[in-house]
Amino acid sequence: MNIRSVFFILGKIILLVGLLMLVPVAVALIYREAIWLTYLAVAASTIAIGAICSQLKKKKLTIRAREGIAIAGLVWMLVSFFGALPFYISGEIPSLVDAVFETVSGFTTTGSTILSDIEALSHASLFWRSFTHWIGGMGVLVLGLAILPGDDTQSMHIMRAEVPGPTVGKLVSRIRVTARLLYIIYISLTLLEAVFLLIGGMPLYDSIVTSLATAGTGGFAIKNASIAAYDSAYIDAVITAFMLIFSVNFTLYYMILLGQLKTAIRSEELRWFFGIVVAATVLITINVLPLYSGIFEALRYSSFQVASIISTCGFITANYDLWPTFSQAVLLLLMFIGGCAGSTGGGIKVYRVVVICKTAFANVRRQLFPRSVAPLKHEGKLLDDDIKNGITGYMFTYIAIAAVSVLIISLDNVSFAESFTAMVACLNNIGPGLGKIGAVGNFGDLSILSKIVLIFDMLAGRLEFFPMLAMFYPATWKKG
Amino acid sequence: MFTTIYNNIVSHREAYMKIVIIGAGKIGLSLASCLSQDGNAVTVIDTNPKAVENAVNSYDINGVMGNGVNITVQNDAGVNKSDVLIATTGSDEINMLCCLIAKKLGVKRTVARIRDPEYSRQFILMLDMMGLDFAVNPELESASEMARLLRYPTAISLDTFAKGRVDLAEMIINEDSLLDGVKISELPRVLDNIRLLVCAIQRGDEVIIPNGNSVIKAGDKIHITAGHEQLAAFFNKIGAYTKKLRRVLIIGGGRIAYYLARRLQDSGMTVKIVEKDEKRCLELSEMLPKAEIIHGDGTDQSLLSEIGFSQYDACVAATGIDEENIIISMFAKHCNMSKIITKVSKSTMMDMLQSVGIDTVISPRQMTENLILSYVRALKNTEGSSVITLHKVVDGRVEALEFRVSENSAVVNTPIFELQLKKNLLISCIIRGNNIIIPGGRDVILPGDNVIVTTSNEQLSDLDDILK
Numbered sequence A: 001m002n003i004r005s006v007f008f009i010l011g012k013i014i015l016l017v018g019l020l021m022l023v024p025v026a027v028a029l030i031y032r033e034a035i036w037l038t039y040l041a042v043a044a045s046t047i048a049i050g051a052i053c054s055q056l057k058k059k060k061l062t063i064r065a066r067e068g069i070a071i072a073g074l075v076w077m078l079v080s081f082f083g084a085l086p087f088y089i090s091g092e093i094p095s096l097v098d099a100v101f102e103t104v105s106g107f108t109t110t111g112s113t114i115l116s117d118i119e120a121l122s123h124a125s126l127f128w129r130s131f132t133h134w135i136g137g138m139g140v141l142v143l144g145l146a147i148l149p150g151d152d153t154q155s156m157h158i159m160r161a162e163v164p165g166p167t168v169g170k171l172v173s174r175i176r177v178t179a180r181l182l183y184i185i186y187i188s189l190t191l192l193e194a195v196f197l198l199i200g201g202m203p204l205y206d207s208i209v210t211s212l213a214t215a216g217t218g219g220f221a222i223k224n225a226s227i228a229a230y231d232s233a234y235i236d237a238v239i240t241a242f243m244l245i246f247s248v249n250f251t252l253y254y255m256i257l258l259g260q261l262k263t264a265i266r267s268e269e270l271r272w273f274f275g276i277v278v279a280a281t282v283l284i285t286i287n288v289l290p291l292y293s294g295i296f297e298a299l300r301y302s303s304f305q306v307a308s309i310i311s312t313c314g315f316i317t318a319n320y321d322l323w324p325t326f327s328q329a330v331l332l333l334l335m336f337i338g339g340c341a342g343s344t345g346g347g348i349k350v351y352r353v354v355v356i357c358k359t360a361f362a363n364v365r366r367q368l369f370p371r372s373v374a375p376l377k378h379e380g381k382l383l384d385d386d387i388k389n390g391i392t393g394y395m396f397t398y399i400a401i402a403a404v405s406v407l408i409i410s411l412d413n414v415s416f417a418e419s420f421t422a423m424v425a426c427l428n429n430i431g432p433g434l435g436k437i438g439a440v441g442n443f444g445d446l447s448i449l450s451k452i453v454l455i456f457d458m459l460a461g462r463l464e465f466f467p468m469l470a471m472f473y474p475a476t477w478k479k480g
Numbered sequence B: 001m002f003t004t005i006y007n008n009i010v011s012h013r014e015a016y017m018k019i020v021i022i023g024a025g026k027i028g029l030s031l032a033s034c035l036s037q038d039g040n041a042v043t044v045i046d047t048n049p050k051a052v053e054n055a056v057n058s059y060d061i062n063g064v065m066g067n068g069v070n071i072t073v074q075n076d077a078g079v080n081k082s083d084v085l086i087a088t089t090g091s092d093e094i095n096m097l098c099c100l101i102a103k104k105l106g107v108k109r110t111v112a113r114i115r116d117p118e119y120s121r122q123f124i125l126m127l128d129m130m131g132l133d134f135a136v137n138p139e140l141e142s143a144s145e146m147a148r149l150l151r152y153p154t155a156i157s158l159d160t161f162a163k164g165r166v167d168l169a170e171m172i173i174n175e176d177s178l179l180d181g182v183k184i185s186e187l188p189r190v191l192d193n194i195r196l197l198v199c200a201i202q203r204g205d206e207v208i209i210p211n212g213n214s215v216i217k218a219g220d221k222i223h224i225t226a227g228h229e230q231l232a233a234f235f236n237k238i239g240a241y242t243k244k245l246r247r248v249l250i251i252g253g254g255r256i257a258y259y260l261a262r263r264l265q266d267s268g269m270t271v272k273i274v275e276k277d278e279k280r281c282l283e284l285s286e287m288l289p290k291a292e293i294i295h296g297d298g299t300d301q302s303l304l305s306e307i308g309f310s311q312y313d314a315c316v317a318a319t320g321i322d323e324e325n326i327i328i329s330m331f332a333k334h335c336n337m338s339k340i341i342t343k344v345s346k347s348t349m350m351d352m353l354q355s356v357g358i359d360t361v362i363s364p365r366q367m368t369e370n371l372i373l374s375y376v377r378a379l380k381n382t383e384g385s386s387v388i389t390l391h392k393v394v395d396g397r398v399e400a401l402e403f404r405v406s407e408n409s410a411v412v413n414t415p416i417f418e419l420q421l422k423k424n425l426l427i428s429c430i431i432r433g434n435n436i437i438i439p440g441g442r443d444v445i446l447p448g449d450n451v452i453v454t455t456s457n458e459q460l461s462d463l464d465d466i467l468k
Helices: A003-020 A022-030 A036-056 A065-089 A096-107 A123-138 A140-147 A156-162 A175-199 A204-215 A233-246 A250-257 A261-265 A268-291 A295-310 A325-337 A350-368 A385-412 A416-427 A448-462 A466-471 B002-010 B026-037 B049-058 B071-076 B092-105 B123-129 B138-151 B184-190 B228-237 B255-266 B278-287 B301-306 B322-334 B347-355 B364-380
Strands: B018-022 B041-046 B062-065 B084-087 B109-113 B134-136 B157-161 B166-172 B197-203 B206-208 B221-227 B247-251 B270-275 B292-295 B314-317 B339-343 B387-393 B398-404 B425-432 B435-437 B450-455
Touching: A003 A022, A003 A036, A003 A065, A003 A123, A003 A140, A022 A036, A022 A123, A036 A065, A036 A123, A065 A096, A065 A123, A065 A140, A065 A156, A065 A448, A065 A466, A096 A123, A096 A448, A123 A140, A123 A175, A123 A204, A140 A156, A140 A175, A156 A175, A156 B049, A175 A204, A175 A233, A175 A250, A204 A233, A233 A295, A250 A261, A268 A295, A268 A325, A268 A350, A295 A325, A325 A350, A325 A416, A350 A385, A385 A416, A385 A448, A416 A448, A448 A466, B018 B026, B018 B092, B026 B041, B026 B049, B026 B364, B041 B049, B049 B062, B071 B092, B084 B092, B084 B364, B092 B109, B109 B364, B123 B134, B134 B364, B138 B157, B138 B255, B138 B314, B138 B339, B138 B364, B157 B387, B157 B398, B166 B228, B166 B387, B197 B425, B221 B228, B221 B398, B221 B450, B247 B255, B255 B270, B255 B278, B270 B278, B278 B292, B314 B322, B322 B339, B322 B347, B364 B387
Parallel strands: B018 B041, B018 B084, B041 B062, B084 B109, B109 B134, B247 B270, B247 B314, B270 B292, B314 B339
Antiparallel strands: B157 B166, B166 B221, B197 B206, B197 B221, B387 B398, B398 B450, B425 B435, B425 B450
């Protein structure tokens, strides 16, 4: 690995995050909160460290696959650390591990919180929490590619390490332009949601912060009761719609902008995604009907919760811990599926789930008709062996990390459902689990060890494992 | 509204083009790399998924997997909205078909690699019929360069500008050379005012774009620009103008041999071709009635001594296998043949070859690349002072570009010493009408001139780019 090149990119990204940290400074100044000084100090030192690192440039920048992976892993860890400092220094979150947990949960768009009283935080900190969702949703490296100057020839390796999904498609041939287009779509949709929420009577600050959290499919709310605090069917509907919108592959929006609406709608992954959403909503609505006063109310809460879980957002309008076990089981299954590839959603991704299901069916068919030739297809194209192998490798890693995590968390001696769903909620970047860590609970009572494991899970889940695992693989750090 | 925003984001450089390259082979990839570094949006199409993946990973380009002849594939690659389509697959017919389809889909310009001599004879007719705007025949271009080199044997490479009126020659300075230890500013005195310009010096791994104080040393490779007569006079003066070559031996009877033999015979040389394949020998003897064709293996020692190998003035090693060509050239060197030309396809071997004394190396691939690159760069800039010819020398590290000067250029009507030129850049020659001016500080560039600029900074697409 070429350490100087890695540090150079690392420095530039850290500098960028330092600049972004100036936004909460502005928010604090607007609300006349004393915390602006903390944010300013942290931002300034982050910028300084970034600037020093980026001075390490070698004559030639070498970014190969391994440098790309190392950059992704290191950037996310460092950025989480710097992002946590304001919480810790200001004393709003007294424990460093808790502060890091909260920030990682923010950047990885998980939305799990250790706070029991969210409303006690300052406006600036609430904004920064949700802003980390927004930055982490599309990715800080992608943002770096979009706006930082530099040579683009080798940037594909960086983009690949950060963008979720088994394959990375470029919208246009230049990677910088691709990154910019992605961010423009992202910003426009975020603003659109904020406008819709404003129309629904949500205060300006709330609607901006909620939009940021929805866009990253994060799920940090600024009320203790999450979205339920607004108790408006209109707001629920808007957020439901935008949660689904942000968990669709962004390539499709680019197609729509180019006027290829038909091709976009024909996307196989999109159809599966909405198929799953509709099916889950119908099942849960029927199941919870006795708890609510009518079909519309049941539909309102079930659709919101389905969208919230499958998009890996994790907003809450109803305490689903009180729902029947069947509904909870459906939600648990949705947790694993997650959004579409190339979106801001987490989880295994619809793409992979569909391919795994197709592989299973193809195997059954091969047993019945050994001579039949039926190769796997997705989106009308033959599936490449590399993609198939990649998905198998991903699943094995997923199961292994999940198993080890559950083992460690279970040392806390909480119920099995809680330790299992804590892992599921973090590894898939969803947010709430079931039980104590469920809709109305938080992660604050877990042990430090469990929190560290969950921090790792969140980062690993967001970066799809390999960048985080590479951090612990000695050969990554070898010179050369 | 979206289109305006889109244009603002996408066209981060003014002279930005959309280019589709069909065939992710060596030439395709090398072109993709150069063109994307120039700031163009490049998409590569290939049937081999591995090749496409490799291309997309290595360069900042897009890739589409599929057959370039397929309309759906071309549409996926956005051919209909592209400026240039370059077809560089291994097959002439596929290349032509790709261009034909692309033209119907609405691409502005098409470029194809076409190698079959049968086709090259009817180029002009076919360019029009097949919707081709520019066709490159690597073997034909290589043969032309080889023929030029055999005319000036002292030069180890020779490129031309201004439709052949100005030469860019590369030569090695020997220990006993007149030029050893001479300052550039003293050259006119040493050479009795022969007008020429040293535009690049290669010393070991280093490339120097010289100024008046640079000193030429033995072992250097120098690149000079000059008119034909001046170049001939120069070679005469430094005593390196050996007797004219008469007898040329070509080993390997491929397309290059055919084109080269025709050219050499036109200038009165006798040509002997050694070819392994009997059928090809018959074809050659039919096409080249005046040449002597030998059926045999060019690496066979007994065959070479049988035909009197060391009696020839020059040897061209042009078999299909790089290693064979190198061995033959080394043997020819051993036999003290006065000129040896080696055809090598792999450009990665250039440095190694120099270390064993093989200096005149022709790579058909490199030639094709240069030609296509200069064509595309010229397209990019129809408003300003456009690139007419581009040659890459010193393993591609130095570019010599010929520009046509437009009226609104920033460099016209100012004496050259007053221009704030970029570093490592030299105005090497001004061609005004029939006059070839080797510029000094007081010379002025006028609109309508052709100007040759040598630079080791890449990415000049307009003459105005030479200014700081």
